[in-house]
Amino acid sequence: SLTEDSPHEIPVARALIENIERTSGSQLSTLNPQLSFDPYSYQRRASDTLAIAGIGNSGQRIKLGGAELIRVVVKKANFDKIAHKIEKLGDYKPEIIYENAGIVEIDPRDETAIAKLNAERSPRFVTVSDDVDLAVIPAFRLLAGKLHSRHPILLKDVLSRGEEMLDTGYSMLDKEIQHPVSSIQHQPDFLTRLLSASTNIGSLLCDGIGDAILAQGEEAPGQALRLSYNILQAAGSRIFKTDYVACPSCGRTLFNLQTTTAKIKAATSHLKGVKIAIMGCIVNGPGEMADADFGYVGGAPGKVNLYVGKTAVKFNIPEVEAVDRLKDLIREHGKWVEPVPRRAAFEPTS
Numbered sequence: 001s002l003t004e005d006s007p008h009e010i011p012v013a014r015a016l017i018e019n020i021e022r023t024s025g026s027q028l029s030t031l032n033p034q035l036s037f038d039p040y041s042y043q044r045r046a047s048d049t050l051a052i053a054g055i056g057n058s059g060q061r062i063k064l065g066g067a068e069l070i071r072v073v074v075k076k077a078n079f080d081k082i083a084h085k086i087e088k089l090g091d092y093k094p095e096i097i098y099e100n101a102g103i104v105e106i107d108p109r110d111e112t113a114i115a116k117l118n119a120e121r122s123p124r125f126v127t128v129s130d131d132v133d134l135a136v137i138p139a140f141r142l143l144a145g146k147l148h149s150r151h152p153i154l155l156k157d158v159l160s161r162g163e164e165m166l167d168t169g170y171s172m173l174d175k176e177i178q179h180p181v182s183s184i185q186h187q188p189d190f191l192t193r194l195l196s197a198s199t200n201i202g203s204l205l206c207d208g209i210g211d212a213i214l215a216q217g218e219e220a221p222g223q224a225l226r227l228s229y230n231i232l233q234a235a236g237s238r239i240f241k242t243d244y245v246a247c248p249s250c251g252r253t254l255f256n257l258q259t260t261t262a263k264i265k266a267a268t269s270h271l272k273g274v275k276i277a278i279m280g281c282i283v284n285g286p287g288e289m290a291d292a293d294f295g296y297v298g299g300a301p302g303k304v305n306l307y308v309g310k311t312a313v314k315f316n317i318p319e320v321e322a323v324d325r326l327k328d329l330i331r332e333h334g335k336w337v338e339p340v341p342r343r344a345a346f347e348p349t350s
């Protein structure tokens with residue numbers, strides 16, 4: 001989070017480096033695959049659409065691949081733990097049960113398996129087997145490179161999440177140096193699981209790879225679902241809640257970025273799909289707002305300018321009333337809805 005004070009970012013930065021050190025390697029240096037996509041520019045991999053079994057007994061099928069939403073998958077064991085409260089999961093509902101989806105698991109280095117799949121005219125839902133001794137990112141890049149693009153791909157956050165690896169912890173490390181398989185090399189804490197899932201799945205989504213995701217490194221089903229949806233949101237792949245962009249702040253910042261961001265979030269976090277930029281100054285802020293729908297930008301000390309897209313529409317609003325004026329602006333542009341009183345919507349399952 002760029003709005004945090006820098007010292008709060010240091011533990012996360014350290015954990016990211018540790019994660020990279022654990023999982024990096026030149027495992028694919030001897031492979032020279034013919035890629036089926038351009039890895040140097042962003043474009044979602046153009047898979048075909050596939051309809052597969054959805055959740056529930058209605059027999060309803062759910063589409064994935066092509067331009068469909070990137071779907072959230074759960075293993076059946078985890079689904080069974082939350083099935084009794086599925087309606088209470090709100091925006092964090094699972095969409096596909098792994099074991100019911102006819103998923104083809106392969107080792108992307110297996111030329112015979114790849115050739116067999118590529119010869120199939122109908123799309124198949126494909127993923128990397130859990131027992132493949134490759135790190136997650138190169139494994140899925142290799143799969144995407146070699147598999148015909150008609151076949152949708154399921155991304156996983158970790159491979160080889162065998163219980164025996166978790167149970168034996170660091171004693172496995174020697175083995176893993178020879179077989180550096182996954183992001184999880186020992187009993188990981190939540191930060192490690194979160195960062196592994198975010199960097200692995202997030203990187204692949206930003207490559208344009210992935211039609212569905214499975215967070216299997218996190219055992220708690222509720223936590224895994226929240227993680228899955230938040231990774232999709234952060235990668236810009238599937239927006240299911242309000243999206244915020246904030247500048248990192250610097251000597252030019254004209255208001256307290258952290259408290260202001262908190263105030264804006266408190267007022268707007270129910271606006272699904274609306275993107276709001278919070279920028280400390282007009283010097284560089286407007287240029288950094290990316291594709292935000294609305295902008296809240298420091299115009300002068302104690303004064304705020306409001307933007308629609310990259311166009312300034314309200315100037316020098318006193319800071320004390322600027323959040324209310326932002327709400328008015330969102331209303332004027334038809335993107336405001338009244339917040340629904342919160343129910344006990346979602347109790348995490350531990």
Ligand code: SF4
Pocket residue numbers: 247248249250251252253254279280281282283284285288
């Ligand atoms: S937008 Fe302005 S205040 Fe924010 S980091 Fe950039 S220059 Fe500094």
